[in-house]
Amino acid sequence: MLKDYKDEYILNIIENQHYTTRTILSSLLAVQDEIGYLPKNSVNVVAEFMKVSTNDVWGVASFYLNFRFDPPGKYNLEICWGPSCHIGGASDLQQTALKKLDLENQGDTKDGKFSLKFNTCLGACPQAPLISVNHKLYGKMNTKKLSKMMDELN
Amino acid sequence: MSYESLKNDSDIRWSELNSGNIPWIRVSDAMCCGSSLGSEEIVQTIKGFSKKHNISLNIDTVGCHGICYAGTIIDVLLEDKPRMFWGYVTIENVEEIIDSYINKNKIIKKNLLGSLGDQIIKGVPRFSDLPGIQYQNRIALRNSGNIAFNDIHQYIANGGFLGLNKALSSMSSEEVINEVKNSGLRGRGGAAFPTGVKWSFMANSKGKKYILCNCEEGDPGAFNDKGILESDPFTLIEGMIIAGFATNSTNGYVFIRHGHEGPIIRTEEAIKQAYENGLLGENILGSGFSFDIEVSLTGDSYVAGEETALMESIEGKSSRPRSRPPFPAAYGVWGKPSTINNVKSLSYVAEIIRNGSDWFKSTGTESSSGTAIVCLSGDISNPGMYEVEMGLSIGDVIEKLGGGIPNGRKLKMLQTGGPLGGVLGSDSLKVKIDFDEMAKAGAILGSGGIIVVDDRTCAVDLTKSLVAFCQYESCGKCFPCRLGMTHLLEIVEKISKGEGVIEDLALMNKIGKNMQAGSLCGHGQLGYNPISSALKHFQKDFEECMSGDCPTGSCKKRNIVFPINTRPNAWQVKSGQVYQGKIRQVVNDRK
Numbered sequence: 082m083l084k085d086y087k088d089e090y091i092l093n094i095i096e097n098q099h100y101t102t103r104t105i106l107s108s109l110l111a112v113q114d115e116i117g118y119l120p121k122n123s124v125n126v127v128a129e130f131m132k133v134s135t136n137d138v139w140g141v142a143s144f145y146l147n148f149r150f151d152p153p154g155k156y157n158l159e160i161c162w163g164p165s166c167h168i169g170g171a172s173d174l175q176q177t178a179l180k181k182l183d184l185e186n187q188g189d190t191k192d193g194k195f196s197l198k199f200n201t202c203l204g205a206c207p208q209a210p211l212i213s214v215n216h217k218l219y220g221k222m223n224t225k226k227l228s229k230m231m232d233e234l235n
Numbered sequence: 236m237s238y239e240s241l242k243n244d245s246d247i248r249w250s251e252l253n254s255g256n257i258p259w260i261r262v263s264d265a266m267c268c269g270s271s272l273g274s275e276e277i278v279q280t281i282k283g284f285s286k287k288h289n290i291s292l293n294i295d296t297v298g299c300h301g302i303c304y305a306g307t308i309i310d311v312l313l314e315d316k317p318r319m320f321w322g323y324v325t326i327e328n329v330e331e332i333i334d335s336y337i338n339k340n341k342i343i344k345k346n347l348l349g350s351l352g353d354q355i356i357k358g359v360p361r362f363s364d365l366p367g368i369q370y371q372n373r374i375a376l377r378n379s380g381n382i383a384f385n386d387i388h389q390y391i392a393n394g395g396f397l398g399l400n401k402a403l404s405s406m407s408s409e410e411v412i413n414e415v416k417n418s419g420l421r422g423r424g425g426a427a428f429p430t431g432v433k434w435s436f437m438a439n440s441k442g443k444k445y446i447l448c449n450c451e452e453g454d455p456g457a458f459n460d461k462g463i464l465e466s467d468p469f470t471l472i473e474g475m476i477i478a479g480f481a482t483n484s485t486n487g488y489v490f491i492r493h494g495h496e497g498p499i500i501r502t503e504e505a506i507k508q509a510y511e512n513g514l515l516g517e518n519i520l521g522s523g524f525s526f527d528i529e530v531s532l533t534g535d536s537y538v539a540g541e542e543t544a545l546m547e548s549i550e551g552k553s554s555r556p557r558s559r560p561p562f563p564a565a566y567g568v569w570g571k572p573s574t575i576n577n578v579k580s581l582s583y584v585a586e587i588i589r590n591g592s593d594w595f596k597s598t599g600t601e602s603s604s605g606t607a608i609v610c611l612s613g614d615i616s617n618p619g620m621y622e623v624e625m626g627l628s629i630g631d632v633i634e635k636l637g638g639g640i641p642n643g644r645k646l647k648m649l650q651t652g653g654p655l656g657g658v659l660g661s662d663s664l665k666v667k668i669d670f671d672e673m674a675k676a677g678a679i680l681g682s683g684g685i686i687v688v689d690d691r692t693c694a695v696d697l698t699k700s701l702v703a704f705c706q707y708e709s710c711g712k713c714f715p716c717r718l719g720m721t722h723l724l725e726i727v728e729k730i731s732k733g734e735g736v737i738e739d740l741a742l743m744n745k746i747g748k749n750m751q752a753g754s755l756c757g758h759g760q761l762g763y764n765p766i767s768s769a770l771k772h773f774q775k776d777f778e779e780c781m782s783g784d785c786p787t788g789s790c791k792k793r794n795i796v797f798p799i800n801t802r803p804n805a806w807q808v809k810s811g812q813v814y815q816g817k818i819r820q821v822v823n824d825r826k
């Protein structure tokens with residue numbers, strides 16, 4: 082569901098961002114942190130706020146792979162495919178999740194419940210293989226545990 | 236506030252904690268050994284226990300001890316007793332452990348790691364005798380696991396800001412630079428450039444100048460930068476202020492990838508406490524020197540860790556590297572002179588100034604002073620984040636600290652220094668952890684990641700995953716890398732499916748050579764490394780896969796799905812097209 086967010090609402094987020102160095106990137110991160118994605122008009126609002134062209138803002142928004150342009154699923158499931166996790170069985174976790182969610186690669190499920198993402202390293206390699214759900218890490222994962230976890234998420 | 240009064244305050248609090256009048260419980264809470272294993276819930280359980288039994292407890296969350304395999308680790312200090320450590324703690328067993336120890340004076344033996352302190356208790360091993368502790372030599376991580384990462388007084392009580400105070404009160408900027416030069420400290424971010432020399436490039440220019448601390452840390456298999464920021468962010472902050480003083484800089488940025496909440500929140504808290512205590516801001520410790528530090532977040536982009544791309548990212552642009560010259564020391568972030576250092580490099584500085592360059596130089600080897608923070612993961616019994624003296628052999632790290640390879644399997648490959656660092660064969664165990672020795676062996680120490688791979692994995696399989704990473708993370712600015720990595724990935728995937736032909740090897744070599752010669756930054760220049768190093772040690776694997784009879788078959792068993800690099804060349808797209816046209820497609824793929 083694409084919701085309409087008023088320009089003023091987005092401007093308010095940008096003006097109240099946490100960091101004092103305000104840039105295109107910091108503004109976009111602030112919007113996405115708040116709303117979960119970058120609504121269509123946010124690019125224009127950021128452009129106006131930063132006094133740059135919308136093209137400049139789109140350049141940044143499309144470059145960093147964390148930015149999304151429609152609402153994320155309720156659960157943000159990330160599976161690490163970095164080498165430590167790869168040799169620890171990450172591909173099995175991927176296959177389990179893809180199958181359960183009826184997806185071919187990372188993406189969102191139709192019911193809006195899951196956003197599946199493949200991460201290059203979740204930063205806790207000693208506990209490989211890792212996944213995270215809404216940014217909370219779960220180490221020493223296996224397909225059974227993952228299946229069960231996914232079933233329990235409602 | 237003067238340093239002395241800060242120190243006095245801190246000492247009083249520290250001895251209060253250490254008296255054990257109130258039981259003091261420390262819980263390891265870094266990503267590598269705590270928060271990925273539920274340390275947060277453990278802390279909650281301990282708090283619940285305290286309430287239920289009406290016992291007051293000092294509960295602190297601390298950093299990583301290095302022995303991540305045993306996470307979550309807790310230790311309890313009672314009056315007149317040594318610190319008692321347990322590993323593999325979960326919400327199921329934590330209450331029983333502390334209840335028996337605190338209320339019944341009974342030490343639960345299961346998962347007991349040992350005790351630390353002068354007093355020896357019969358039947359309890361010494362924590363410091365654990366191989367993963369014994370063989371460490373901790374300088375940058377000296378406080379990690381011992382102090383609360385969010386309490387500046389605990390840091391100060393343990394010698395924190397002594398180095399800064401010394402520099403500000405009794406040394407000139409030049410003397411600080413010379414001290415760091417003499418210590419032999421080399422950059423821990425990849426290129427191993429002497430830190431003091433780097434600082435001297437910027438020393439003489441005037442006006443606004445920046446110290447940039449690089450914690451992008453996108454290398455899979457490396458987590459020590461985030462580990463330091465999560466375990467003891469004050470060490471970094473102190474090092475940065477000293478670097479600022481040495482180079483007459485005015486501002487600092489700590490550059491972290493968004494989403495890593497642990498390092499981000501803890502660094503921000505440390506900065507806040509430093510300001511509150513007069514250690515940042517105007518006129519630090521009454522010395523007349525002023526310095527500000529701020530956190531800067533980047534989006535998902537590995538190349539943002541490259542020094543010029545990092546500056547672009549701080550300025551809020553896409554993190555595509557700049558051409559050099561001009562070099563950062565002349566024209567850096569916002570066009571001002573800048574010095575970029577890795578978290579680890581800066582985290583040694585306070586101790587170097589405090590104890591002198593000779594002290595630092597006496598650790599490690601002739602060409603690589605000090606220690607390396609090795610992130611050990613993969614097929615290894617005891618993975619962890621071990622700070623070891625330079626000069627230890629890779630074999631010792633794997634056998635002594637890592638406890639060898641589990642289930643009697645054999646070592647096959649090592650992947651060191653991040654994906655661009657390439658792989659080493661099993662004959663590399665004698666190679667010393669040392670910048671130059673590792674380079675001679677055809678690998679890089681880089682950021683310190685060592686991924687151990689046993690004989691269940693085919694070299695083509697591992698190479699494919701490394702090449703896919705490099706392809707996925709190419710920023711797209713220059714074509715030798717953007718197209719070269721894509722082409723290389725296609726060929727490696729073809730080989731892994733058993734469809735390769737021997738001519739592919741020469742073709743890959745040609746592409747690799749072109750990338751090396753024609754790429755703008757280290758990503759493309761080193762992008763062929765994973766393949767060339769794998770071919771050097773494991774050409775047999777490639778040939779077997781081509782002929783379709785790969786002995787391990789791990790590639791076919793591991794049906795890995797790589798995400799797509801959707802970074803567009805944004806300058807080709809006009810804003811009006813964005814929602815309907817080209818990018819829309821890209822964006823759809825990305826979700």
Ligand SMILES: Cc1cc2nc3c(=O)[nH]c(=O)nc-3n(C[C@H](O)[C@H](O)[C@H](O)COP(=O)(O)O)c2cc1C
Pocket residue numbers: 421422423424425426427428430433449450451452453454537538539540541542543575576577578580581756757758
């Ligand atoms: C593609 C690429 C990625 C890099 N990523 C990082 C990184 O994540 N962290 C880091 O400290 N250095 C990284 N570097 C190295 C930096 O460019 C730079 O050399 C380093 O931060 C300097 O710090 P040092 O002198 O303390 O080592 C990267 C280099 C390249 C080419």
Ligand code: SF4
Pocket residue numbers: 538555556708709710711712713714716717754755756757758759760
């Ligand atoms: S070498 Fe690769 S990562 Fe570096 S600038 Fe060129 S395209 Fe970007």
Ligand code: FES
Pocket residue numbers: 161162163164165166167201202203204205206209210211455456457
């Ligand atoms: S490789 Fe998966 S967490 Fe680092």
Ligand code: FES
Pocket residue numbers: 693695696730731732733780785786787788789790791
């Ligand atoms: S090709 Fe991967 S198992 Fe051999």
